[in-house]
Amino acid sequence: MPDGSTLRSFVRIEGLKRHFDVSAPWLVRKLEGRSRQLVQAVDGIDIDIAKGETFSLVGESGCGKSTVARLVVGLYPPTAGRIEFDGQDMAGRRVRSESAALRRRLQMIFQDPYASLNPRWRVFDIIAEPIRAFGLATSKADLEKQVGDLLRQVRLTPADGRKFPHEFSGGQRQRISIARALASRPEFLVCDEPTSALDVSVQAQILNLMMDLQRRFGLTYLFISHNLAVVYHISTRVGVMYLGRLVEQAPTDTLFRRPKHPYTRMLLDTIPDLEMTGRQRTPVAGEVPSPLDPPSGCSFHPRCPFANDRCKAERPRSLPIEGGAVACHAIEEGRLAIEDRDYRPAP
């Protein structure tokens, strides 16, 4: 955040880029005269996250949210840019012990609670694994106590440790993933769509649990979701991604009450109306363009009702505004008014 000087950041992401080479093999390229193809999955992103807050990333499928998550926990090396965790450069941890110490402090929860748990392990061993790996238990009895406590924290019972993942429902499996993520006593959790595979009633249980755990342990979350109503409930601040870039970020209430970027406004227009106020969802014209061939200038311009020649030619810079930041020429030039929104049901 450009005005982040006032905010001591716990996690700082600067100029983060990740490109994927999806070209055909060299020989095929030569024979068919094709050029290299790069997907710019993440194309220059800056985020500052303060300790104890929840920063959420939203955006349509394929905009690069999961790639950011994987970069942050070190599953992918970045193409460019840096990630700082509690003042330490994550790329600079050359000594192995240092890198293990960092890994203990940040953990990830994945979207699919089925795929992310080893089906052949008992729940006890799944949760005990990080405790063993980081040498956090003093004895066998201590290990058993820690696993039992973790299971209780996610509202399961120590007896559930004897079972295998397939004996649990989707929501219970996601609780097991959360217990495992908490096992190494991390301070920072990256959660990639942790409730997207779950029913709404189960989603409410998991979101409540995550908020409880955050209050109890002072956890910091990077939360990824495409569900804006979920993000509204759980976040301190929100960043909106489009084709690998952050087009707007703001404190949650500001983002929802006074959205600025035309893409943010469009996303908010697509939220289904459960209050049944009669508000119609505006079907959006067009879809996300291919990241293989992103549009010039502002990559949103083919779908933007406010696009002009400058938008087609020049990539907008992210500028601070109302406690957040927006990258849009129309906002910068003042030719697009910022309006208040109200979602409360009509009296």
Added chain:
Amino acid sequence: MTTVARSLSNKEPLLEVKNLRVEFPTRRGTLLAVDDVSFDIAPGEVLGVVGESGAGKSLTGNAIIGLLEPPGRIAGGEIRLEGRRIDNLPYEQMRKIRGARIGAIFQDPLTSLNPLYSVGRQLVETIQTHLPMSAADARKRAIDLLKEVGIPGAEHRIDHYPHQFSGGMRQRVVIALALCAGPRLIVADEPTTALDVSIQAQIIALLKRLCRDHGTAVMLVTHDMGVIAETADRVAVMYAGRIVEIGPVHNVIKHANHPYTRGLMGSIPSLGHRSERLIQIDGSMPRLTEIPRGCAFNPRCSERGRRCLVERPDLIPAGLGWAACWLHDVAGVGPAATKELADA
């Protein structure tokens, strides 16, 4: 069961489902996955069917289109389309009805499309199977259908292959396929679940328009209440294989009559207000092998009485709709049920 939750209109129902039961024989006994489900849908009406995963929504839909996967089978009840029974037809006859009178749309557009053929070829073949048309006329109709579902440049895109379309466009192609023969009923099972919200809105607008313009009846299966709120005329809420509430969409969403529906609605995060906690229903839906005696929802219900532990409620008139809950019966739920009694 004597109650059949009728549609709102006084038109003859297009689809009637009465006392439908779907069973799975397993080694450990027979599982009853759809238990005594009854409803009907009028021409031009959208019936939303909601409920948690495993509630029996898809099995109900598949029973209607005649695509239950063995060993699943219809074990009781009847299904009528325009007055004629279709649940006991031989496979070949049902296959014809499925293309011509009933259109099916599934969650993953790729299950309905053949990756090896252009979308045009698939549309033309489907049209010619059901309508007596020359290849040229069928192609013209295919282009018109693609235009109708909002594919830009249909004349050109018709020769493309499924992988050349984005997820939202593929789902529109599937809808075009389902429309080929001008069906009277569309059964759509989670048609927007795999799509982004921005594209969801487009698909929903399309389904609504078809319903209005052609008087097509739609059974819309989804677990997304937002989609239902905007599309459906009536909603059926399923829980553990049964319909627990059915009624006009506005009533079910704003003034639910069943405790489960109320919990379900409360657990959906809304933009209207923000709170420290979302409303949550504790516990989870029982497995088919562990459905409790009495009301299947009773272990999770804060309003249960002793009667709920022993007697299973059928749909009872409640407000403008129906709810399977003793709270709406003159005799009520009975004296308070203690924990010990419930566990006994």
